[in-house]
Amino acid sequence: MYTEKIALIDIGSNTIRLVIYGIDQTHHFVELHNEKIPARLSQYLDQKKGQVILNKDGLNVLIEILHNYHQVCQEFKVDTILPKATAAIRQSSNQADIIDTVKTVTGLTIEIVTEEEEAKSGAYAITHSMDIDNALTIDIGGGSCEITLFEDKKVVQYHSFPFGTVSLQKDFFANKDHNDSQAMSNLSNFVKKAFRDYDWIKKAKVPVIAIGGSARNVANVFQRSIDYPMAGLHGFVMTKDQLDQTLQLFANTPFDKMNDIDGLSSDRLDIIIPANLVFIELVKAAKSDAFVISTRGLREGMVLKYINDNYDGPIDNATIRARAIFQMKEDLPMAGIGPQTAVDTSISLYSQLCHLGLLEYNYKLQELLEYAASIYRFGGFLSAEADSQHTFYICANMNLLGFVHKDRLKLALLASYRNKSLFKQYLSNYQGWLAEDEKKELQILGGVLKFANAINDSNIEHISKVHLKQVEVKNYQLDIYHVGPILSEKFRANRHQKHLERALDGKLTLHFINTDA
Structure with missing residues (x-):
């Protein structure tokens, strides 16, 4: 099933995490095991x-954890183990002794990740899992904070700040309450000044994409506080005001009640406020209008780089969405999905509607339509009777790389389209997500998808092309070119032509042309 199993041991300043991945024949990697201490x-x-040294107690903690992780890797029959150390060991002047001792006791060879590698690995993961060309990235760990700026998906600036959630908590909140107002103010001013020294941060005005456990925790808390209707964090977008809301929640909660905050990890109770403050200050410094969560960061960036270096570069950052849809088809039993002609017909009808001035052309929307057409109502593998409902739920809640949550909703609405009633029912949990013109456009395209599948009903690919033309005002004709008999398609086309008439806002006549005759 897997061509290789690799284990990444991420030795951070706050946590040490083991993640085991399986790499399949399409170079897709699947998380098989994940644990942290x-x-x-x-x-x-x-x-x-004047030197920083990891003391004996710290070394013993490190060795005990790595020894345990090594045993886990053996149980999983891992082929390659990659122990990677970031700030804590990188800052230690005795790192050579640490590496030698760990090698002798556990058999594992630690590789020190440089500041540049750490910053660029996080950005590498983001540019290969998000359809965003320009952004700032932030990855704040326990002892350092990596920020990069990428343009056209290439890193053009980076800096590793010598502070992290643990060190900030220690420097500003020692012997103080977790929500001490003066400590919070001092920390904010310290971080603000640090960011102010870098013009490329101040001039960015692009989305801020955050990776790491602290960012996930902040977003998770916010989602649960508003009963967020969609599963998953990757591609979730917050505003500065929403970051302020989570900060106020943490600040207004007594420390002995912090564990009661839904979504907050128990090992981050004392460091979540420093992290939240850093996120706010970066968004303010960059004049950004979006704080986006990426669940793919340093570890995934390293795995992606490993795959591209060892498997002849099979994963690029230009086809993220296409790979996500391809993998979706691989992971789910979609044998009953219709032929390519249904996809081609959908795209052709959309293009012709735009040419007639009935829709405004949008490349991203056409791309979304094509993806939706390729998985149209695949939920029938669970229940043919409820294929639309199952399709919507899976699309809306599956982690599809390259799709921010709003786009995932649009994909779900298109791929599941059956009728106006269900369309409105699905949207009832997503009030305020889409503008009225977006809803109307998606409903029209949903009708296009349904009609395109109706005229390819028998899955034999008899339809060769369709041509839409205006006969007179609010009167249109659709020429449907086909080979051989299409009795089922004719019946279904006449039954569902109302969906196209809604798009045309007029009357439609269907004209079938047998090119075999």
Whole structure:
């Protein structure tokens, strides 16, 4: 099933995490195992004669965890183990001794990740999992904060700030309440000044994409506080005001009640406010209008780089959505999905509606229509009777790389389209997500999809092309060119032509032309 199993051990300043991935024949990687231990190695860093040293207690903690992870890897029959260390060990002047001792005791060879590699690995993961060309990225760990700027999906600036959630908590909140107002103000001013020194941050004016556990926690808390209707965090977008809301929730909650906040991890209770403050200050400094969550970060960036380096570069960052839909088809039993002609017919009708001035052409929308056509009502594998409902639920809640949540909703609405009633029913949980003109446009395209599938009913690919023309005002004719008999298609086309008439806002006549005759 998998051509290779690799394990990434992410030795951070706050947590040490083991993730085991399986790589299949299409170079898709699947997470097989994921566990973490909040080691907080940064707390074991001592200052001696002007140098930072990981003390003996910290080394023992590290060795114990790595020894345990090595055993787990053996149980999973892992082919390649990649132990990667970031800020805590990178900052240690005794890192050579640490590496030697770990190698001797556990058999594992730690690789130190440079600041540049750490920053660029996170950006690499984002540019290969999100359909965003220009953005700032932030990955705040326990002891460092990596920020990059990428343009046209290429990193053009990066900096590793020597502070993280654990060190900020230690420096500003030591012997103080977790929500001490003066400490919060001092921390904000410190971070604000740090960001102010970099013109490329101040001039960015692009989305801020956040990776790492603290960002996921903030977003998770916000989602649960508003009963967010869609599953998943990847591609979730927050505003600065919403970041302010989560900060106020944390600040207004006594520490002994923080564990009661739904969505907040118990090992981040004391560091979530420092993280939230950093996110707010970066959004403000960059004058950004969007704070986007990526569940793919340093580890996934390293795995992607490993695959591209060892498997002749099969994963590019220009086909993220197409790969996501392809993988969806691979993962789910979609054998009953219709022929390519239904996809071609949908795209052709959309193009002709735009040419007639009935719709405004949008490349992104055409792309979305094509994806929806290729998986149209695939939910029938669960129940033919409820194919629309199952399709909508899976599309709306499946983590599809390259799709922000709003686009995932649009895809779900198109791929599941059956009638106006269900369309409105699905949208009832997503009030305010779409403007009225967007709803109207999607409903029209849903009708196009339904009609296109109706005239390809028998899945034999008899339809060769369709041609839509205006006969007179609000009167149109659709020429349907076909080969051989299409009795079922004719019946279904006449039954569902109302969907096209809605798009045309006029009367439609169907004209079938047998090119075999």
